Amino acid sequence: xxxxxxxxxxxxxxxxxxxxxxxxxxxxxxxxxxxxxxxxxxxxxxxxxxxxxxxxxxxxxxxxxxxxxxxxxxxxxxxxxxxxxxxxxxxxxxxxxxxxxxxxxxxxxxxxxxxxxxxxxxxxxxxxxxxxxxxxxxxxxxxxxx
Amino acid sequence: xxxxxxxxxxxxxxxxxxxxxxxxxxxxxxxxxxxxxxxxxxxxxxxxxxxxxxxxxxxxxxxxxxxxxxxxxxxxxxxxxxxxxxxxxxxxxxxxxxxxxxxxxxxxxxxxxxxxxxxxxxxxxxxxxxxxxxx
Numbered sequence: 001x002x003x004x005x006x007x008x009x010x011x012x013x014x015x016x017x018x019x020x021x022x023x024x025x026x027x028x029x030x031x032x033x034x035x036x037x038x039x040x041x042x043x044x045x046x047x048x049x050x051x052x053x054x055x056x057x058x059x060x061x062x063x064x065x066x067x068x069x070x071x072x073x074x075x076x077x078x079x080x081x082x083x084x085x086x087x088x089x090x091x092x093x094x095x096x097x098x099x100x101x102x103x104x105x106x107x108x109x110x111x112x113x114x115x116x117x118x119x120x121x122x123x124x125x126x127x128x129x130x131x132x133x134x135x136x137x138x139x140x141x142x143x144x145x146x
Numbered sequence: 147x148x149x150x151x152x153x154x155x156x157x158x159x160x161x162x163x164x165x166x167x168x169x170x171x172x173x174x175x176x177x178x179x180x181x182x183x184x185x186x187x188x189x190x191x192x193x194x195x196x197x198x199x200x201x202x203x204x205x206x207x208x209x210x211x212x213x214x215x216x217x218x219x220x221x222x223x224x225x226x227x228x229x230x231x232x233x234x235x236x237x238x239x240x241x242x243x244x245x246x247x248x249x250x251x252x253x254x255x256x257x258x259x260x261x262x263x264x265x266x267x268x269x270x271x272x273x274x275x276x277x278x279x280x281x
Binding site: 018021022024025026027028030032033044048050051052055056057059060075076077078079080081082083084085086087088090135139 | 160166169170172173174175176178179180186189190191192196198199200201203204205207208211217218220221222223224225226227230
């Protein structure tokens with residue numbers, strides 16, 4: 001059931017534009033997210049991603065695990081149950097990320113199915129590391145979350 | 147910045163619209179249709195199009211950054227998504243973030259945040275562990 005860990009096929013390169021777009025999407029107005037000179041004068045390698053960007057990437061990187069046909073999950077009925085992000089250092093533009101995701105729990109939860117994954121992520125060319133847990137619920141046909 | 151246990155921060159409000167959701171979908175790569183398509187949301191049994199939980203969490207983090215005056219202080223962020231933020235086709239939903247310092251010992255402080263949308267709690271057990279003093 002829990003299967004083998006899933007790795008990114010090739011490193012994910014975090015671009016300046018990806019950080020700028022994410023920052024804009026979440027109303028993050030600190031210049032360290034958008035202005036390279038401001039980021040570097042604050043002591044960073046390059047533009048710094050908002051803290052939840054790593055978790056958003058982990059959700060994306062872990063999706064193939066939930067999509068595994070062997071699990072038979074209807075992802076059109078998926079909602080997010082929770083997350084934990086533990087960050088070491090800042091994720092910056094230019095970081096090339098490797099990530100490995102494992103399923104740590106898959107069980108019925110009332111009328112729903114609960115699936116929990118852990119994604120270990122690190123920059124191959126910098127100090128950033130993160131461990132991110134995502135819990136997702138696949139809602140049963142009756143819908144509501146009670 | 148130095149933090150003391152018991153310090154309460156000024157609430158921060160965000161207005162989010164369908165455009166906010168589409169922008170977040172593009173920026174995060176989460177294109178689940180329940181976040182922009184009424185038909186898909188209804189088919190999934192939801193009461194309407196809902197915001198990405200991770201968008202709501204990002205707004206909470208943004209409030210935290212404003213309070214701390216730093217975007218690089220967070221070491222750990224943990225939460226449950228307890229209720230949904232329903233975003234209407236016209237107009238907006240209001241997300242309100244409040245927070246207080248619950249612990250401040252040595253090189254770390256802990257802040258508990260509360261996030262509500264139109265008066266209803268949407269994130270639960272939201273704890274941020276931050277570097278202290280704040281860089």
